Amino acid sequence: MSENVTFHFDVDGENFSSAGEASVLVKKKLRQLGFSPEIIRRVSIAMYEGEINMVIHANGGSADVTVTDEDIVITLADKGPGIPDVSLAMQEGFSTARDNIRALGFGAGMGLPNMKKYTDTMEIDTVLGVGTTITMTVKHK
Amino acid sequence: MKTHAVAEILGLRAAAGSIPEEFTGVYAGDLLSRAMSHVTEGDLWITIMSNVNVIAVASLTEAAAVILAEGVTMDPEVLAAAEAKGICVLMCDKTVYEICRDIASTAS
Numbered sequence: 001m002s003e004n005v006t007f008h009f010d011v012d013g014e015n016f017s018s019a020g021e022a023s024v025l026v027k028k029k030l031r032q033l034g035f036s037p038e039i040i041r042r043v044s045i046a047m048y049e050g051e052i053n054m055v056i057h058a059n060g061g062s063a064d065v066t067v068t069d070e071d072i073v074i075t076l077a078d079k080g081p082g083i084p085d086v087s088l089a090m091q092e093g094f095s096t097a098r099d100n101i102r103a104l105g106f107g108a109g110m111g112l113p114n115m116k117k118y119t120d121t122m123e124i125d126t127v128l129g130v131g132t133t134i135t136m137t138v139k140h141k
Numbered sequence: 142m143k144t145h146a147v148a149e150i151l152g153l154r155a156a157a158g159s160i161p162e163e164f165t166g167v168y169a170g171d172l173l174s175r176a177m178s179h180v181t182e183g184d185l186w187i188t189i190m191s192n193v194n195v196i197a198v199a200s201l202t203e204a205a206a207v208i209l210a211e212g213v214t215m216d217p218e219v220l221a222a223a224e225a226k227g228i229c230v231l232m233c234d235k236t237v238y239e240i241c242r243d244i245a246s247t248a249s
């Protein structure tokens with residue numbers, strides 16, 4: 001049994017230009033830990049989409065990544081508005097992103113579907129007016 | 142595939158980094174979360190988006206280079222971010238269609 005490795009990041013809700021930094025850092029760490037390109041790609045995509053969603057839709061939050069013997073667990077927690085209809089939000093193409101955000105290339109409504117597609121499990125815990133916590137796992141064994 | 146002939150016919154100009162020797166594939170599109178799942182390692186990514194989030198996506202997907210189509214330019218601070226992350230940004234005056242067409246005919 002080896003010790004779990006954990007990373008913690010605060011994701012700034014104001015700063016669009018640093019959005020994605022946590023994902024880039026996690027990617028570097030996973031490479032140092034020797035994970036396969038495939039595992040790294042899946043974690044990077046899922047984490048990036050979750051990170052960006054917190055910036056765009058929830059005014060920031062926190063990201064925690066835990067590497068265990070069996071899987072990589074990504075937890076994204078925010079105190080944003082919550083998601084009123086999760087199954088609608090999960091549909092490809094559904095987006096509430098405003099025009100100024102769309103002008104940057106966001107708003108395809110593919111973030112949550114990508115997170116689901118590239119992870120083995122994904123759980124969305126959301127309460128209107130309180131916030132959203134998304135937990136994803138990628139098995140590496 | 143070798144980039145040399147493609148770079149010549151497209152008249153690519155490096156705005157950050159230097160033109161890579163080779164590329165594996167091509168993706169064209171501007172929506173970031175679509176690019177995120179379709180650009181794979183070593184690809185040329187053709188887009189008209191030029192904000193800093195493009196650099197994050199190119200970095201995470203390990204694109205060989207970003208090709209800015211239609212003469213689109215990038216702000217100096219975005220180019221600085223590209224340099225810092227080792228991302229190659231190439232500029233081209235042609236449209237996305239013309240770039241794809243020329244790559245297809247040159248690389249085959």
Ligand SMILES: Nc1ncnc2c1ncn2[C@@H]1O[C@H](COP(=O)(O)OP(=O)(O)OP(=O)(O)O)[C@@H](O)[C@H]1O
Nearest residue numbers: 053057058089095096106107108109110111112174
């Ligand atoms: N953390 C969050 N807090 C509140 N709402 C969210 C959050 N994440 C997603 N949503 C809601 O779910 C919708 C769908 O999210 P998704 O990531 O799939 O698409 P998008 O962010 O709008 O566009 P894209 O990710 O393609 O750039 C969002 O438009 C938003 O309404």
Ligand SMILES: [Mg+2]
Nearest residue numbers: 049053111112
């Ligand atoms: Mg999104």
